[in-house]
Amino acid sequence: MTNRTRTATALVVLILWATLASTAASTRTRWTTAQLEELRSMSITELPPLPPDPTNRVADDPRAADLGRRLFFDTRLSSNGRVACSTCHQPERGFQDGIALAVGVGTTARRTMPIAGMARSPFLFWDGRKDSLWAQALGPLESPVEHGGTRAQYAHLIAAHYRRDYEAVFGPLPDLSAVPGSAGPAGDATAMTAWSTLNETLRDLVTSVFVNIGKAIAAYERHIVFGASRFDRYVAAVTAGHPGDDVLTEDEIAGLRLFIGRANCSQCHNGPLLTNNEFHNTGVPSRPELPLDRGRLTGATTVVGEEFNCRSRWSDARQRCAELDFIVTGAHTLDRAYKVPSLRNVAERAPYMDGGQLATLADVLDHYNRAPAAVGGHSELRSLRLKSIELRQLEAFLRTLSGPVLVDGRAAAGATP
């Protein structure tokens, strides 16, 4: 080699090294301004104040929340005396139960959803068939596989055990002496017969107490929120101009880069709760032992005609019900579309999806990578073709989203009365 060749070779090696080194460095630390903006928008600190719920006049009454908390944990609100909301929504487990299909009086067809932050969601349940927290709470109470009781039974329970606190919030309890111990439009045959013999005035009195149970529980649920995670601390660091590499590892940062980049996750999992609160078909398989579930296609139609929706006479709303007025119903895109879950604390609550179909986060990421065809409707996903190292990085990132679940600023484990 001549001297000239040697210098030139050195130069070439230098160029190569510099190029490769700079790419490596940029995957590690550098975010564009647009990416920093997106990261900031996902931080828990970006959550605006909780908006009021015009459908629930006691939504922000602390006495109602206190009553609601006691009702949430009370197993007397069930047909067998053993099921409370907290049976499935266990505070020490982030208000869920860690099993595929929830078990109350019987077994449900869906997985228990964590409650935190959902006071901000316009629609509740995997299929969005309810449009407020209080209307939602009335569902499990009358479901034969969850609490299994009847609205007359619950009204009597309030009269017997919660009269003073109920009346302080809602005013005098109606006279229920003419109402049988168990009666309701959705109970067993005897309860339904008993309900059909009641006159409309009595039915309305019972239903008004039942509705207020829901409103008190909703007032409590509005206090259940997510606290900051390691991810939020990373965002605080990088948006303040720090590298943040003492908060997240290289793999976790690479996973975050994929999450908002090539893996498209933030198309649906966006904002401070990492959900757009909408409904999407992601081709999750149905549970073979259950009848085919159409998800939002059914849920959207149900909520429009639902007994306790925003337009119903049980709602306190005075203004228009925008969510119902501009809702999409009957569209093909709703078929087997499910509510996008928040990804906060996701690593703490396997198994995953509406029916617990996928056992681990690795299974979830494998699902997104393959993007299988939907068993009904059309999946919106396209296969990602990520390498196995990239899937591991995504998983590492998802684990950074864990933090406390707070009730009035205290970690939920201390939330039991």
Add this chain to the structure above:
Amino acid sequence: MKTLHTLMILAVLTAASTLTACSHAMMMIHGTGARRPAASEFTLGPRASVEGRYVATLEPSQPLRPRQMQTVRVIVRDVDGRGIDDAQIVVDGGMPQHGHGLPTRPRVTRSLGDGIYEIEGVRFNMGGWWEFRLAITGSRGVDTVTFNLAV
């Protein structure tokens, strides 16, 4: 000399390919062919309709933000600046890069005169480039105006 050339070419190619890979990834994060228009195309108006029959301007009641139900006024005028009343306006939209539409069905709920209409029920379920289309049927005929919005 030959090895030198080969090395040189290799170096340039590596540098070039890393650079294009980066910019490629940035241009089309979500990877459907649609290209984000130039920054100057992002405007609330005044914006001319496709066939030039109308000029429309959007006035959101609050800055456009993702995941929120919003109300947007639209002012429809003819090319001479006269407000167009009694028009039928059909609202539609979506994200060309992702191939999805709006999550709600927004519509005109009030006509305020002077070519001003109120559109309610607008929600964008993520940040980014949205198209917001108004199909206008009015005294000047049928025409469509498409806004590019940065949410």
